[in-house]
Amino acid sequence: MVGAGTRGAGTLTRRGRPWFLIVPALAVVVVFFVLPYANLVAMSFLTPGKAEPYVSVPTLGNYTSALGDAFQWWILWRTLKLGFLTTLFTLLLGYPLAYNLARASSRTKGMLLVLLLSPLLVGVVIRSFGWMVLLADNGLINSVVKHWGLAPLGLKLMYNEFGVLVGTVHIYLPFMVLSLSGALQNIPPDLELAARSLGASSTMVFWRIVFPLSLPGIFAGCLLVFVLAVSSYVIPVLLGGFKVITTPLLVVQTAVDVHNWPSAAAQAVILFAASLACIGLYFRLMNRAMRGLSA
């Protein structure tokens, strides 16, 4: 396998494969990523202990009790709804941004990219704090609203689902824009010009040419944002103020505060399964949409 390799042109590819290059990264991902997740799934089938976090007795009890609990179903529903709404709004807001970015001159594009990526480079905790300053009961927006007498009692913008949604849409918007602009960039502008010169209105050009050709980007972007949004933790805690409990919050609470690892593991697995089910449904819908367009 490891050949002695003669030196000279053209022999680079034929020499033995340098395993040592891949071993460290592979070891890290297998030992500290794959194994821990396997262990987490295994944990969900163990019995919760009284003094210790778990006892090594196999059981299905964690699943039956989680699935029989109406409260947990309700939390799961709220989590998936948050994921769905975040995806919808990032798509609606991200599309114009992505179109503008894809059609910008390379000079402007650099500047727009800085604007687009800069929020991505500031930690999620700091960005949530920014929204807290804006949305709090005695925050900036309410102080403006009260100053002008628009709503004397102020608006309830935070510590509810609205505040959480504002936060998640803000955090995941750049991801959506990057996915969309990648696809939009691959559409030759000539195509739009050709359609226009043949008499198509701009609305028609958009719905018949740009939109269908950008579907792969929409597909990828929605998938990415949904997966990220259903598992977000910081935003629901800080902008929901423990009034908007989502499944990730419940999982952490069960594991850390209640110290019940098997139940937490089962809740995590159920969240994964539910997101997978949503993604599967979404794939089927998308497939049908694509086929409908090509027909």
Added chain:
Amino acid sequence: MRRRRLARAVFLTLIALLYGFLVAPIVIVVAASLNAGRFLVFPPAGLSLQWYAKLLNSEPFVRSFFFSLRLAALTTIITTIIGTAAALYVVRHARRKDGLRMLLVAPLQLPGIMTSLALLIFYYAIGLGGTTYVGLLIGHVVVCTPYVFLTVVAVLYNFDRSLEEAARSLGAGSITTFRRITLPIIKGGVISGAVFSFITSFDQFPISLLLSGVGTTTLPIQVFDYLRFSFDPTAAAVGTVNILITLAVVLMTERLVGLESLYWGGRQ
């Protein structure tokens, strides 16, 4: 014609508003850090540096700041080396490229908070204990390596191998070839990857949440703990310092390799 111009104006206004939405919380954090009062109100209460003074005198914030900086630096060194090596292997030598690629970027696909929980439970199982420095460092390495891997893979795909073969045929050894030809060409990808890795580690929240403990508190965790129980503009001062560091790192990268490579590298 006039209708089209109007439509265009409306569209550009919408774009400007959306960018405003994107940068709003960041601008607000900076404004709040310079604000005299406890809350940012309209009309503004005046300027003050009191929150920065409070920050400098707060031992937990200063300590966690330097801890995060050291942790991010160490994480970046490790991930840059192992991520670059893995990228070289996968692009040039691997038989099952797609499988390896998927495995190596898997930590980006699964939610950080779940990875954090899985690692916490795993550390107990192997007897490492929940909140050690090594455990925290490994967690950061796991989620940061994919960034380096992806950016280096992106440049390697556009690499003209004949340059290396020319060097080899002119008598350069494999180490010389790597140092003088390969490394300078893939430099952009490696630096972008390192920058992503540094920022991801420095701002890392979910991984640190469950894995950091007494003595290993990172800055984002410190800020989070603070904000969970009280609303204090000292957090805004921390945030502003954080933003300035990120800005400095990004500008340096822009100088070194250009931002486009950050964008394309990160998009892959």
